[in-house]
Amino acid sequence: MNRINFEDALKLYDMDFFELGDLADKCRKELHGNKTYFNINRHINPTNVCADVCLFCAYSATRKNPNQYTMSHEDILKIVEEIDKNGAKEVHIVSAHNPNVTLDWYLGIFKKIKTQYPHIHVKALTAAEVDFLSRHHKLSYDEVLDLMIENGVDSMPGGGAEIFDEKVRDKICKGKVTSDQWFEIHRKWHERGKKSNVTMLFGHVESRENRIDHMMRIRELQDKTGGFNCFIPLVYQTENNYLNIEAPITANEVLKTMAVSRLVLDNVPNLKAYWVTSTVNLALVAQEFGANDLDGTIEKESINSAAGAKSANGVNLEDFTALIKNSGFSPVERDSVYNELKVW
Numbered sequence: 077m078n079r080i081n082f083e084d085a086l087k088l089y090d091m092d093f094f095e096l097g098d099l100a101d102k103c104r105k106e107l108h109g110n111k112t113y114f115n116i117n118r119h120i121n122p123t124n125v126c127a128d129v130c131l132f133c134a135y136s137a138t139r140k141n142p143n144q145y146t147m148s149h150e151d152i153l154k155i156v157e158e159i160d161k162n163g164a165k166e167v168h169i170v171s172a173h174n175p176n177v178t179l180d181w182y183l184g185i186f187k188k189i190k191t192q193y194p195h196i197h198v199k200a201l202t203a204a205e206v207d208f209l210s211r212h213h214k215l216s217y218d219e220v221l222d223l224m225i226e227n228g229v230d231s232m233p234g235g236g237a238e239i240f241d242e243k244v245r246d247k248i249c250k251g252k253v254t255s256d257q258w259f260e261i262h263r264k265w266h267e268r269g270k271k272s273n274v275t276m277l278f279g280h281v282e283s284r285e286n287r288i289d290h291m292m293r294i295r296e297l298q299d300k301t302g303g304f305n306c307f308i309p310l311v312y313q314t315e316n317n318y319l320n321i322e323a324p325i326t327a328n329e330v331l332k333t334m335a336v337s338r339l340v341l342d343n344v345p346n347l348k349a350y351w352v353t354s355t356v357n358l359a360l361v362a363q364e365f366g367a368n369d370l371d372g373t374i375e376k377e378s379i380n381s382a383a384g385a386k387s388a389n390g391v392n393l394e395d396f397t398a399l400i401k402n403s404g405f406s407p408v409e410r411d412s413v414y415n416e417l418k419v420w
């Protein structure tokens with residue numbers, strides 16, 4: 077298929093809903109057949125004290141949420157000990173931008189996990205956190221990225237991308253990592269032979285044009301580095317934050333956006349329907365609109381659940397795999413960089 081340009085990508089939204097779904101499904105089947113990937117993972121969010129001011133965020137403790145916390149390394153290691161027993165293969169560690177703790181507090185988390193559990197994949201620090209650590213501790217991006225690798229970070233999650241259009245960014249998260257900086261950090265990470273993901277927060281003040289522009293910018297870097305494993309459209313959650321969006325995006329628009337992204341991002345292998353923000357039910361339907369990955373069991377999650385997502389306690393592995401099977405797909409457990417581990 078020819079590469080889709082901006083105008084044609086926008087027109088995809090006006091296609092018949094099911095015809096668009098079929099196009100994306102054909103593309104998904106060519107890449108992954110009937111397989112739906114997931115992993116057994118645990119999200120850990122070690123601190124919610126934040127120096128930044130994203131209006132969409134309900135997790136940060138500095139504004140609407142009065143309950144500040146910063147976990148000790150011992151508490152984090154207790155969690156990892158527990159999940160290791162339960163078969164988890166990845167910890168996904170994302171925090172707020174805490175100016176009151178040292179760089180060693182951040183890096184020590186990874187170092188201690190990697191030393192005691194070398195078989196567990198550490199996916200940690202969004203580009204927004206890398207930018208914060210670089211500014212706060214007066215280090216270059218290269219220095220922060222090298223320290224991450226030295227201390228045991230294996231891959232980077234895709235958070236902090238939000239919407240790359242600068243005007244929208246100014247409205248929703250002025251003052252944090254810019255789009256250019258976000259891409260610079262991921263480019264440098266890929267140049268070190270490492271993989272990362274990329275997200276898009278949608279369903280708030282952005283337009284369809286902004287979403288396509290977001291995808292085009294990702295496609296451009298991916299052509300150069302090939303370092304993105306997965307694209308993750310995150311459905312904006314409306315509660316407890318300062319954006320004041322009254323009407324959540326419709327399921328129809330979510331599925332269309334999934335399908336459009338599958339077709340536009342022809343060089344990104346995986347499309348994740350992140351059940352945390354879409355609901356499990358819609359994530360299952362998204363399997364027919366281009367999505368081939370449902371993230372993981374998660375066990376506990378604090379960022380999206382603070383804004384209303386029903387994800388605080390993860391999903392049960394048996395229920396999860398049964399749902400994937402009952403919706404007509406083959407649940408395949410993967411590791412963090414998409415090697416297949418087990419067909420369930």
Ligand code: V47
Nearest residue numbers: 132133233234235236273275277310311312313383
């Ligand atoms: O960057 C914050 C988003 C992200 C809200 O890489 C919100 O595999 C919805 O990036 N409504 C963090 N979303 C989560 C994230 C992620 C999740 C799962 C997998 C991966 C991966 C990455 O959560 C933030 C921000 O974009 N977020 N507030 C909200 N109200």
